[in-house]
Amino acid sequence: MTHSISPLLHNNAIKNLKLDACYDRTFLENGNDIIHKFDNLKLDGANVTVPHKENAYLLCDKARGISKDIGAVNTLVKENKKIIGYNTDAPGFLESIKSFRDIKSALILGAGGTAKAIAFILRKNGIAPTILNRSSKRLIFFKENNFQSFAWDNFILDKYDLIINTTSAGLKDENFPLEENLLNSLMQNSNYAFDVVYGKATPFMKLAQKNKLQSKDGSQMLIFQAVIAFNLFYQNKFIPKIIERYMREASFL
Ligand SMILES: NC(=O)c1ccc[n+]([C@@H]2O[C@H](COP(=O)([O-])OP(=O)(O)OC[C@H]3O[C@@H](n4cnc5c(N)ncnc54)[C@H](OP(=O)(O)O)[C@@H]3O)[C@@H](O)[C@H]2O)c1
Missing domain, CATH: 3.40.50.10860 (Leucine Dehydrogenase, chain A, domain 1)
Incomplete structure (x- = not known):
């Protein structure tokens, strides 16, 4: 479908x-x-x-x-x-962040199929992606492909130019893709935010706007x-x- x-x-x-x-x-x-x-x-x-x-x-x-x-x-x-x-999906994502300038690093929230597509296209284009997921099972693929990756329980706070939500958190609920305070700290040290969800102002997007990040949804x-x-x-x-x-x-x- x-x-x-x-x-x-x-x-x-x-x-x-x-x-x-x-x-x-x-x-x-x-x-x-x-x-x-x-x-x-x-x-x-x-x-x-x-x-x-x-x-x-x-x-x-x-x-x-x-x-x-x-x-x-x-x-x-x-x-x-x-x-x-x-x-x-991968070149479609790249095209949609063309207006984001001077990105060297990105944090990808989620580790599903969309995260894989985005991780590879970013790396191929000279942007270092780090993957952060709720649980560790799906991180095996990323570790095998030499991506830096963390589960929520072993993540160490760092600075990223771009924060990307690839989870469906916020699509049919009001959930954040990551604990709100931690996400807020990440956004305070970032310039850009991207949410693959489209057609709805998700809590992730609202927080990005509150932090005055240049942001885009998945449309x-x-x-x-x-x-x-x-x-x-x-x-x-x-x-x-x-x-x-x-x-x-x-x-x-
Ligand atoms: N805009 C576009 O053109 C476009 C293109 C492709 C996909 N999408 C959208 O991208 C989204 C993800 O697709 P996908 O195929 O990558 O999905 P997926 O393979 O099911 O992956 C979902 C990932 O999100 C995590 N996750 C799910 N709910 C979460 C929550 N409430 N909090 C934190 N983490 C959560 C999962 O973590 P666990 O491993 O812990 O379960 C998993 O890593 C969908 O909403 C899809 O519609 C948009």
């Missing part, structure tokens, strides 16, 4: 570019069936969302780009009868990952700004 807003974004771009296509949602009960479903529906492209991104990576014919580091794909494209997997990341995916469906033949315009028009993001 895809994000509910994605069909709006893609279908408005399809309509305005006068393409013979349709972007729809389908529910996947068993992640192991992802390629069968892709074939049975005779698709040329698809987006994959939680919790199937890892399965999609393992089952596609070939993974390209940064998805090979992350071990997760959110975009599948039929290319010469093969199903190729890409990760557009631009959502648009940019969709623009990059859309262009992959069409062998990168469109100007990204044009796709972006049609997608923004559909979503008011």
Whole structure:
């Protein structure tokens, strides 16, 4: 199943570019069936969302780009009868923090699939990421890939230019992704904040604004990952700004 807003974004771009296509949602009960479903529906492209991104990576014919580091794909494209997997969350995130200047270090809250994508793209772009998670199990992946990482119980307070929330804390509740006083201390020593959640002023975002950090929610990341995916469906033949315009028009993001 895809994000509910994605069909709006893609279908408005399809309509305005006068393409013979349709972007729809389908529910996947068993992640192991992802390629069968892709074939049975005779698709040329698809987006994959939680919790199937890892399965999609393992089952596609070939993974390209940064998805090979992350071990997760959110975009599948039929290319010469093969199903190729890409990760557009990572470049979508990078594009959305372009206006943040002189970032050398970042603290990523959470250690799920989104944290993996962000950690790799930051490191590839010369920004040192540190991962801080509620529990330690998911940190194994980050330690194996030589990222500095901490669980809440062994974290040592430090200074980071950018604080990123990749957890869903605050999405359907009023929770902070980290104990409030600790998060406040981190923000007092930071310049920028980013929340992958969009469409809601989360407690994380409100605290960032209170601390006068330059901050962004996940709406631009959502648009940019969709623009990059859309262009992959069409062998990168469109100007990204044009796709972006049609997608923004559909979503008011
Ligand atoms: N804007 C965009 O374009 C975009 C793109 C991709 C994803 N997202 C959003 O990103 C969010 C995370 O996705 P994901 O796939 O990375 O999720 P995930 O794989 O389920 O990871 C969730 C992580 O968040 C932590 N966590 C969850 N609830 C928490 C809480 N209340 N307090 C502290 N930590 C908490 C978990 O810690 P434990 O390990 O301790 O359980 C885990 O590390 C979702 O809301 C998704 O919609 C947005």
